[in-house]
Amino acid sequence: MQWTLVVPLKPLAHAKSRLSDTAGDAVRPGLVLAFAQDTVAAALSCPAVRDVAVVTDDGLAGRELGALGARIVPDAPGAGLNAALAHGEAVVRTLRSRRPVAALNADLPALRPAELARVLDAAAEFPRAFLADAAAMGTTLLAAAPGAELLPAFGTASRTRHRASGAVELALDAVDSVRQDVDTGEDLRAALALGVGPRTAAAAARLLMPGQ
Ligand SMILES: Nc1nc2c(ncn2[C@@H]2O[C@H](COP(=O)(O)OP(=O)(O)OP(=O)(O)O)[C@@H](O)[C@H]2O)c(=O)[nH]1
Numbered sequence: 001m002q003w004t005l006v007v008p009l010k011p012l013a014h015a016k017s018r019l020s021d022t023a024g025d026a027v028r029p030g031l032v033l034a035f036a037q038d039t040v041a042a043a044l045s046c047p048a049v050r051d052v053a054v055v056t057d058d059g060l061a062g063r064e065l066g067a068l069g070a071r072i073v074p075d076a077p078g079a080g081l082n083a084a085l086a087h088g089e090a091v092v093r094t095l096r097s098r099r100p101v102a103a104l105n106a107d108l109p110a111l112r113p114a115e116l117a118r119v120l121d122a123a124a125e126f127p128r129a130f131l132a133d134a135a136a137m138g139t140t141l142l143a144a145a146p147g148a149e150l151l152p153a154f155g156t157a158s159r160t161r162h163r164a165s166g167a168v169e170l171a172l173d174a175v176d177s178v179r180q181d182v183d184t185g186e187d188l189r190a191a192l193a194l195g196v197g198p199r200t201a202a203a204a205a206r207l208l209m210p211g212q
């Protein structure tokens, strides 16, 4: 099955505020862009992925991610993460109504295409399914079959909300790269230990972070 992914991305200057102790205001936007570039590049090279739409109002990120092959959708609602995802879903479904759709966070710099393919293949068995993040509190991927709505409920402690909404939690081993979102300096160290993509590796080296 070939999926359309919807990837939300906040304006870089405001994104990942919880990383401010690890990366100051001068370097954090570049680091967040590197996460998104490595996430989108890995997604686009996944055999289970047909196309990727990034919902963002950030001009630089739009140009860079568009150059990788993503469709850029303006964050027209401007009303937060879940509104951005619902809007992205509506846009891609207008274009491709018979494809399954999955929301994927933009902060997965260690993402491996083969692991993403395993997650999407497992999700294809259910009308709606999700993958919990490495902290086991949040969500990194929420998937909906053709004809089912995503009904995104991302944000703090979203795992419980997605489960309560009827989405099936995917119980998969060895998909750490799809679970490892980066909110904090500790998360970034964990992602570096898994092995990040080239743009995040370069950006982290500029922060003088060891472990690559
Ligand atoms: N388009 C869009 N994306 C968003 C919005 N809010 C969050 N995101 C994205 O949603 C994903 C998950 O969000 P978080 O992990 O909370 O990231 P964040 O809001 O940048 O992080 P903090 O500032 O530390 O809370 C990331 O890819 C964000 O860039 C929004 O209002 N619009």
Ligand SMILES: C=C(OP(=O)(O)O)C(=O)O
Pocket (backbone or CB within 6 Å): 133, 137, 138, 139, 140, 153, 154, 155, 156, 157, 158, 159, 181, 183
């Ligand atoms: C966006 C989420 O949370 P966090 O900001 O903790 O990554 C989530 O897990 O739904």
